[in-house]
Amino acid sequence: MQTYKANIKILPLKELLDPQGKAVANNIGSLGITGVQDVRIGKFIELYLTAESKAAAESEVEKACKELLANQIMENYEYEIEEFQAD
């Protein structure tokens, strides 16, 4: 069994108003940063799991995203899976 680490990115759907992102975009100018066009704020999740193979880990992570971590009515998700060695 191998331990894998999944890096999961969850973002609100493009067509949805993201008030958090909007608040940041509206105020970031006060730092003197002027070129910001849009800000969208989501979640980043690190998930560690053991599985027989990378493919098996992938199907577990897919299930976790689909059924719990993201709500597809409001969010998109994407992930990368890498082998993980504990120190």
Place this chain on the structure above:
Amino acid sequence: MHIFVNKKELDRQIFYKRKLGTHKPINKSRYLPYICNSLKNGNMKIGVVVFPGSNCDDDMMHVMGDVLGYETVKIWHKQDDLAGLGKNDCIILPGGFSYGDYLRSGAIARFSPVMKEVVKHANEGGYVYGICNGFQILCEAGLLPGVLLRNKNQLFVSKNVHLKVCNNVNPWTKGLNRALPLQMPVAHADGRYHIGADGLEKLIENEQILLRYCDENGALTEESNFNGSVDAIAGICNEKRNVFGMMPHPERAAESLLGNEDGKTLLSAFFNHMIAV
């Protein structure tokens, strides 16, 4: 209509209510089921589910039990049964912050053992009613369509709002006057109802939208839709009409002592329906 009640008068009334024993003190074994006194002996029983973080469960027990006279029982979320409640009884998911609203509001509560029974109850045609966090849980559990997002102003909003009854031929808002807006408090940060265009069309077609945010005259304005919900939706039911979810809190507006009984009007509509059946 606001009825002004001063603090002294409020304390006096509560004191006498306690003395007379009609006020139900909070049970010490808070999470064990207890039964409220049945005043009117309606046939239907009410089960109020308590999740870790629920905070409107006692209010709900009080209003359904002491004010409306249902036989009312608390159901701890770890229970894998509905405390003896049957097909003709109603399960209420009260407001609060189940599981700290972690991940998304209501997202984790659906894994509680009792939810399996609640879903089964709903699928068999039993009544399920979710308020505020309960509405969010029903959406996350797939018993109601759509989802509740962060309010458009990004803030927790706690105030009185007006609600337009959009449909009065269902068990929940049966016979309510559609021209008279109801006033009720809201208290939420994640109340912006969202559903895709197809889903919204279906809701409208099936007349599943029971309540919309409106102004005091019953007009749907951009301002009255304070949280930015799609189509100003405040409450919907499922296609079979046995599951109902709404963001505002009728249980906080159900006694003249609190200066507003519109919540009682709404809850009584369901009560009257059940008596008629």
